[in-house]
Amino acid sequence: METQSLLHSIPWENILSSMHNSVLVVDDHGTIRFMNSSARALFQLEAQSWEGRSIEKLVPNQKIMKVLKNGDSFIGEKIVINGKQCMVNRTPLYEDGNLIGGISVIQDISEIEQYRNLLKQWEAVLEFSTDGIYVVNSEGITIYVNKAYEDMTGFDRKDLIGRHMKKLMLNGYIDQSVSLLVLEKKQKISIIQKIGGKKDVIVTGNPVLNDSGEIELVVTSVRDITQLNDIKHELLRAKTFSQYHDHRFSVKIHDSDQHVVFQSEKMSEVHDKVKQVAPYPTSILLSGPSGGGKEVFANLIHHYSTRKNEPFIKVNCGAIPEQLLESELFGYEKGAFTGANKDGKIGLLELADGGTVMFDEIGEMPLTIQVKMLRVIQEKQILRLGGITPRKLDIRIISATNKDLNKLIEKGDFREDLYYRLQVVEIHIPPLVERQEDILLLVDHYFSYFCQQFRIEKRLSEESKKILQSYHWPGNVRELRNLMENMIVSIPANLIEPHHLPVHVYSQADFEKPLTLKQKVENYEQRIVYDTIKKHPSLRKAAAELSIDHSTLVKKIKKWRD
Structure with missing residues (x-):
C-alpha cells in the first residue's frame, strides 16, 4: 500500500523511536503502522504482533477515528491505559493536502500525579510547621510563605508573595532581609530580625543550589524568640534574687504569702x-x-x-x-x-x-x-x-x-x-526614696508576682526600669505594688515600654541630665505614636490615623529603635 510505504519511509522514525513519550501512528483506515518502544511497553505488546492491527481493537472508542474522519485534533485528553493515568494528544497526518493517517502522542502522567501528591504532602508539612517558612527566588522575589509566618508576624501572604524583599523593607514589613544577604554572600546566614517594628525573631536563610552551583531559591526559617527572651529574663531575675537570698523573707498572712524583699543596708x-x-x-x-x-x-x-x-x-x-x-x-x-x-x-x-x-x-x-x-x-x-x-x-x-x-x-x-x-x-x-537599691528588686518581685497570679507573660524594658528606679515613689512600696498590678492588667502589650508608664511617673522621674524642650517633645511624640500602633498593628493604618506618610512612620520607629 502506498500509505504503508510512505509511513515506513518517514525520515524521523528513528527520532520517534527514541522518544520517552509513547507514539502511535495509524493510516487513514485506523490500522496501526508504527509504535515506538514506549508505546509497546505501555500497551504491553512487547511480545505480541501489533503491526496491521486496528486501533479500535487495541483501544476501543478511540477518538483517533474522529481525527481520520474530520481531520480534527484532540489535545490533552486524560485516559487510563492498563491502569496508568495518561495524557493523549491526537493530530491528523497530511501529505500534499491529503489526509493519510493520524498520530497519537501519549504521556504517562501517573508519575507526575505522584510528584504532585508528594508536593501537596510537603506543602502540608510546611503549613503545619511551627516555624515560619519564607521562600524567595534567585531574584529576591517572595514565592512562598507558610501559615506559621502569617500567624507569627500578622502579615497576610497575599501582601508578600510576588514582592521583592527590598520593597518589603522600604514599606516597613522587616528591618533587614536575610534572603538578600544569602543571595549576596552565597552562604547560610542567621540574623535577629524585627518584624513590623515590634517583634524580634531569629531567621536563618539557607541557599538552594542548582546543578550549576547557582542559587535557585533561598529558604528561610523564622522563629519567634519572645518566649526565649522571657525565659532568659526569668533566669536573670532568679539569679538576681538568688544573689540576695539572705535578704529575702516571706511571712504567711491569712492564706497568702507576703514577702519582705530588700537588699539595701538600711532595710x-x-x-x-x-x-x-x-x-x-x-x-x-x-x-x-x-x-x-x-x-x-x-x-x-x-x-x-x-x-x-x-x-x-x-x-x-x-x-x-x-x-x-x-x-x-x-x-x-x-x-x-x-x-x-x-x-x-x-x-x-x-x-x-x-x-x-x-x-x-x-x-x-x-x-x-x-x-x-x-x-x-x-x-x-x-x-x-x-x-x-x-x-x-x-x-x-x-x-x-x-x-x-x-x-x-x-x-x-x-x-x-x-x-x-x-x-x-x-x-x-x-x-x-531613701533605699533606691530596693526599687528594682521590688519592681521585679511584684511584676513577677502579678504575672504568675494572672497567668500573663509580660516583660519590662530596661528603659522602663530606669525610669521606675529614678521615680521618687511618694506612695512607697504600696504605690509600687499597685502600679505593677495596674501595668500587668491594663496594658495589652507584652513588653512594657516607657510610653506605657503613667504620665506622672514618666514626667517626674529624675533623669541624670535635664531634658531639653526638643527631647521632651520627642518623648511625647513617641508616646502618641506607640499608643496609635498599639491600637493598629498595621503600620499603614497607624500612619493614616496619625496623618503622616507610611515611610515617615517607619523612619521614626527605626530612629527610636536605634
Missing part, C-alpha cells in the same frame, strides 16, 4: 533589729511613711516571735468611730448599755490573749481610750464595759504610725506616759 538594719526584738514580749512602735511596709514588718515581728501560733489582731484606730472603738476593744457585759447584745460581747483585746495586737494609726486613738489602754498595759488585765471583775490579759502590743507622736504630745493629742509605754523599742521604716 538590712531594720530586719536585723526586728529579728532581735521579736522573741521578747516588749512593746514596739513602728514609724515611717504611709505605704512603707509597717504592717508587713508587724507581721514579720509576729512571725519571728514565740507567739506566732497565737492570735494576731489588727486594729485600725483611724477607721473605727470613737463611740464604737471602746466596746470593740474591751467588749461588754450583757445589759451594759441600751442596744447591747443580750449575751454581752468579747472584745478584740481578749480575743488576742496570748498573742499580739497591732494598733495601726495609733496617733488617731482617742484620749479617753488612751487612758484605758495605759491601765491595760500597766496592770495586764482588762475590764469589760459594764463589768466589775477584771480579767487577766497577756498581749504583746505593736503600734504603727506615720505621724510624729512627739508633736501630738506637745499639742495635747497624745498621752506622753502611753507613748513611753508603747515606744519601748522604736523601729523606723525608711521611705522607698
Whole structure:
C-alpha cells in the first residue's frame, strides 16, 4: 500500500523511536503502522504482533477515528491505559493536502500525579510547621510563605508573595532581609530580625543550589524568640534574687504569702533589729511613711516571735468611730448599755490573749481610750464595759504610725506616759526614696508576682526600669505594688515600654541630665505614636490615623529603635 510505504519511509522514525513519550501512528483506515518502544511497553505488546492491527481493537472508542474522519485534533485528553493515568494528544497526518493517517502522542502522567501528591504532602508539612517558612527566588522575589509566618508576624501572604524583599523593607514589613544577604554572600546566614517594628525573631536563610552551583531559591526559617527572651529574663531575675537570698523573707498572712524583699543596708538594719526584738514580749512602735511596709514588718515581728501560733489582731484606730472603738476593744457585759447584745460581747483585746495586737494609726486613738489602754498595759488585765471583775490579759502590743507622736504630745493629742509605754523599742521604716537599691528588686518581685497570679507573660524594658528606679515613689512600696498590678492588667502589650508608664511617673522621674524642650517633645511624640500602633498593628493604618506618610512612620520607629 502506498500509505504503508510512505509511513515506513518517514525520515524521523528513528527520532520517534527514541522518544520517552509513547507514539502511535495509524493510516487513514485506523490500522496501526508504527509504535515506538514506549508505546509497546505501555500497551504491553512487547511480545505480541501489533503491526496491521486496528486501533479500535487495541483501544476501543478511540477518538483517533474522529481525527481520520474530520481531520480534527484532540489535545490533552486524560485516559487510563492498563491502569496508568495518561495524557493523549491526537493530530491528523497530511501529505500534499491529503489526509493519510493520524498520530497519537501519549504521556504517562501517573508519575507526575505522584510528584504532585508528594508536593501537596510537603506543602502540608510546611503549613503545619511551627516555624515560619519564607521562600524567595534567585531574584529576591517572595514565592512562598507558610501559615506559621502569617500567624507569627500578622502579615497576610497575599501582601508578600510576588514582592521583592527590598520593597518589603522600604514599606516597613522587616528591618533587614536575610534572603538578600544569602543571595549576596552565597552562604547560610542567621540574623535577629524585627518584624513590623515590634517583634524580634531569629531567621536563618539557607541557599538552594542548582546543578550549576547557582542559587535557585533561598529558604528561610523564622522563629519567634519572645518566649526565649522571657525565659532568659526569668533566669536573670532568679539569679538576681538568688544573689540576695539572705535578704529575702516571706511571712504567711491569712492564706497568702507576703514577702519582705530588700537588699539595701538600711532595710538590712531594720530586719536585723526586728529579728532581735521579736522573741521578747516588749512593746514596739513602728514609724515611717504611709505605704512603707509597717504592717508587713508587724507581721514579720509576729512571725519571728514565740507567739506566732497565737492570735494576731489588727486594729485600725483611724477607721473605727470613737463611740464604737471602746466596746470593740474591751467588749461588754450583757445589759451594759441600751442596744447591747443580750449575751454581752468579747472584745478584740481578749480575743488576742496570748498573742499580739497591732494598733495601726495609733496617733488617731482617742484620749479617753488612751487612758484605758495605759491601765491595760500597766496592770495586764482588762475590764469589760459594764463589768466589775477584771480579767487577766497577756498581749504583746505593736503600734504603727506615720505621724510624729512627739508633736501630738506637745499639742495635747497624745498621752506622753502611753507613748513611753508603747515606744519601748522604736523601729523606723525608711521611705522607698531613701533605699533606691530596693526599687528594682521590688519592681521585679511584684511584676513577677502579678504575672504568675494572672497567668500573663509580660516583660519590662530596661528603659522602663530606669525610669521606675529614678521615680521618687511618694506612695512607697504600696504605690509600687499597685502600679505593677495596674501595668500587668491594663496594658495589652507584652513588653512594657516607657510610653506605657503613667504620665506622672514618666514626667517626674529624675533623669541624670535635664531634658531639653526638643527631647521632651520627642518623648511625647513617641508616646502618641506607640499608643496609635498599639491600637493598629498595621503600620499603614497607624500612619493614616496619625496623618503622616507610611515611610515617615517607619523612619521614626527605626530612629527610636536605634
